[in-house]
Amino acid sequence: MRRSSPVTESAATPRQHGDWAILRQLAPYFWQYRTRVVLALLCLVAAKVANLGVPLLLKHLVDAMNLPASDPRALLVVPAGLLLGYAALRLSASLFTELRELVFAKATHGASREIALQVFRHMHALSLRFHLERQTGGMTRDIERGTRALQSLISYSLYTILPTLVELGLALALLGGKFDMGFVWITLGALVGYGIFTISLTEWRTQFRRKMNELDSKAHQRAVDALLNYETVKYFNNEDFEARRYDEGLDAYRRAQITSQTTLSVLNVGQQAIIALSLLAMLWRATAGVVAGHLTLGDLVLINTLLIQLYIPLNFLGVLYREVKQSLTDLDKMFTLMGREREVADAPEARPLQLQGAAVRFEAVDFAYDPARPILKGLSFDIPAGQTVAVVGASGAGKSTLARLLYRFYDVQGGRITIDGQDIRQVTQDSLRKAIGIVPQDTVLFNDTIAYNIAYGRPDATPAEVEAVARAARIHDFIVAQPKGYDTMVGERGLKLSGGEKQRVAIARTLLKNPPILVFDEATSALDSANERAIQAELASAARGRTTLVIAHRLSTVVDAHEILVMEAGQVVERGTHAALLARAGAYARMWALQHSSTRPAATEKNTHGHQVA
Incomplete structure (x- = not known):
């Protein structure tokens, strides 16, 4: 192309x-x-x-x-x-x-x-x-x-x-x-x-x-x-x-x-x-x-x-x-x-995305935020419908860029991205983004109530549905412990909540959206080990039957993925299951050994007021 x-x-x-x-x-x-x-x-x-x-x-x-x-x-x-x-x-x-x-x-x-x-x-x-x-x-x-x-x-x-x-x-x-x-x-x-x-x-x-x-x-x-x-x-x-x-x-x-x-x-x-x-x-x-x-x-x-x-x-x-x-x-x-022209605009003949299983494919994708610094170089991989593919690698390898391109925040400069064979540049952005849900690494909340921020995933959701996904994201107990419960204000950009609390709100609203394609971009990075293990099970349950892209630094969160991609400098250098990559004794095995070389104590979260959060 x-x-x-x-x-x-x-x-x-x-x-x-x-x-x-x-x-x-x-x-x-x-x-x-x-x-x-x-x-x-x-x-x-x-x-x-x-x-x-x-x-x-x-x-x-x-x-x-x-x-x-x-x-x-x-x-x-x-x-x-x-x-x-x-x-x-x-x-x-x-x-x-x-x-x-x-x-x-x-x-x-x-x-x-x-x-x-x-x-x-x-x-x-x-x-x-x-x-x-x-x-x-x-x-x-x-x-x-x-x-x-x-x-x-x-x-x-x-x-x-x-x-x-x-x-x-x-x-x-x-x-x-x-x-x-x-x-x-x-x-x-x-x-x-x-x-x-x-x-x-x-x-x-x-x-x-x-x-x-x-x-x-x-x-x-x-x-x-x-x-x-x-x-x-x-x-x-x-x-x-x-x-x-x-x-x-x-x-x-x-x-x-x-x-x-x-x-x-x-x-x-x-x-x-x-x-x-x-x-x-x-x-x-x-x-x-x-x-x-x-x-x-x-x-x-x-x-x-x-x-x-x-x-x-x-x-x-x-x-x-x-x-x-x-x-x-x-x-x-x-x-x-x-009058500013849109960098990303719907094509004149763009049609709504037609889902037939939600298989995602990156085909020889090239991309750079700045032409002088390429980020992705001929990247190709598939996420079969209903399966989970994890992407790991050092910071700056281009992992988070994959989510931005899939959401079409930017257009690729070479190659293409398809969903069920449809080039995402040829479908409407509205239908594309309705089909994808994301739990980002950096969660930003509106200066409104917790209920509003969870319901943002689907504004017409009932209070019972909001409570159900809050329970699944393991934040319901924290919410009801607050004097105003679900009507608790989260502050500017959610600063009244800890990083873990904000991330659980993000998980809850993505679960509420209930899309066929999920993206977890360091979805549990702000959680302590106990909560991470509990929520990891919920995320795995949510991903079951859905096409899922997991972007992670902690390798322990991706061991059950159907395929793991190891990225370096915008390219895939290794791919396979967790066991196969360990057996290969390559870059993934070295990363696994480095992360498990010492046992780290579980950190206790604190919110901005200094109160411990379970």
Whole structure:
């Protein structure tokens, strides 16, 4: 079979997308809510028309107050009617604004939920290589900021920027139609100058904000890493060292914040200067019109109120533009994660695995995590249906890699792996992994109850089934001895349990899964000798009639295997039964003699609280 080189998700340089490209990626998520989008836009226009009617009504109210006292309209009718209309317009503007937010809320939160779920699924779809190389703290920060950025982007664009543009268009039409084009040109000149200044300066400031975010993620990543490795930090008295590393990150972040704030102050001062000059020019022209007699006091009030309504949201345009740009940057990071190609993906014609006994075969398999360091070299062996094959050898021989390849966490670069004659690259990963159960050497548990962690092997299992496999894994007595029994919390990564207790939970949940193919990767390595012998019998019973791969260092755990493979440097150097390999007096016999050269006392397990565990 043609040899291929490994491809990693992390090897690809993350590419930055343009703003319009990011918006195009968002469009499909909102297309399903298109009716609500249209209704929200109609509410937006209605709110702005009502808002623009407020200064117009205020103008008429001021002009009405200039009527002669003898005019009966001046007494009550006109002012009262105008005041009621003024109040109604104010209420209408607020009503349509709230209605717009209510109508569009489902679209905003629905799209946010869908994107977050898609990112979550994609992270699980990426290969083990990506997750081994990732920086958890920084990645979770990017995802968190990305999902929050979507709501911020909608809030700023639909609820602030777009309404301001609509109001601006209506205001310019009103100024040009009711007064003269001089007011329009002054307003447009100010807006163009304001926009150019704001956008250019904000674009320049984006580099500082991006650097600030990177430093924030780095500091957060260091903190998370240190907390996840709490015990290691304590073992080596490195609390002060970790605090200094974290402080270095916080100090770099502080300096970036100061730089960002300084440039923000320059931006704000420049914006205020442009607004002040345009207001001065507009009011000067309006005042001159009143003095000349072709404008009324109501017109002056109208222009003044209109400009105030216009410039208040415009005053925050710099902040809004910056936040929109930042939201787009955060979304870009999240979409970059979503855009990472899967190293291991289902073939287009992949079909569910069809089991006919679950015979496993490795055929001339070549594999390397790094091309410069081959792990497996032309490895071939069979595990006949219903039989147990054990693999032994020194650390680094490639034993645990066999389980990872069988689970298809990685794809082979030469040869193939088959189950009942089906190349595992041609079947769906979901059906493949449903057929395999594993008890790993390094058991990691969820920060939940013991019952939850056991039932993870089959989430729909009944409490009685959970208890049955706990008894089989010899952990039931320990569980019921706890104050909360099966509802006992195991802590972050299961740290409240000893290594042996965690391994027995792993055995129980694999027994609950009840798959046709079993992999025991040092399944009893954390157990004392007495418990190992007891559980070994349970594992042998569980393996009966199933295709089983046993990876072990302790040779005493594999003596009953149908075949034992001895691996060195990624190749099988010996194979046979326990008795045959001893009789051959080769590598296996030397390993057996070395492990039994002295009698080791049975160790007593202790959990993290120092209590002995039987």
